Amino acid sequence: FGMNILVWARDASLARARSDGYTTASSKEEFFMTCDVLSLHMRLVDATRGIVSSKDLALMKSTALIVNTSRAGLIQPNALVDALRTGRPGMAAVDVYENEPLTDTNNPLLNMDNVICTPHIGYVSTDEYEIQFTDIFEQILAYAQGTPIHVVNPQVLDGK
Structure with a gap:
């Protein structure tokens, strides 16, 4: 579909991505700095909880979009809202939230112009x-x- 795919993952997943013909980032930092659209596809386990930090998000382009349809816990608490307020990344699309079910209409993500929020029923x-x-x-x-x-x-x- 005309998009270059760049993969960052644990070693075993990187090896598989390479064998499937995908380009892999040399580091987590390169991955976050390079991506125009970053889509998270990870299970939430102890090793992945908070794997995306404020520091990672700050490396993203101001024109970048982060998509999280996996689990909110992959991103450190409050890191996404804080990053979006500073403009890095510039946009987000989510269907997972730190507190679910999402009943708080004052949740910052619901009130930001640069965020698309949907229910988690893909x-x-x-x-x-x-x-x-x-x-x-x-x-x-x-x-x-x-x-x-x-x-x-x-x-x-x-x-x-």
Whole structure:
């Protein structure tokens, strides 16, 4: 699709990337300085928790986009918001958050012009879509009948 792929990972993954014909960064620093679009694809385990630091993000271009659809814990707490406020990287797209489910409408990521936030449902099968649609429809009907169900923040209903 016309994009050069650059890989940074642990040694075993780097070897596999090279054998598959991908270019690998010589260092973590080079990776963050070079990427125009950085997409995280890692499991969250002890070894990867906070693997992306404020220092790493500060190395990114002001025109760079970071995409995190893996796990929020891969990035050190508050590092992404702080980095976006300083303009490095310049943009972010996320569907994972430090506190989930995301119920705080004051979360800084939701209120930044340089961030796209979506729910963490990248793929839904037809069967799952039907289940979700049915559940959503039941919730709307229950609310319309004055008996809301599955309310995450019921305290907002007390003001009725």
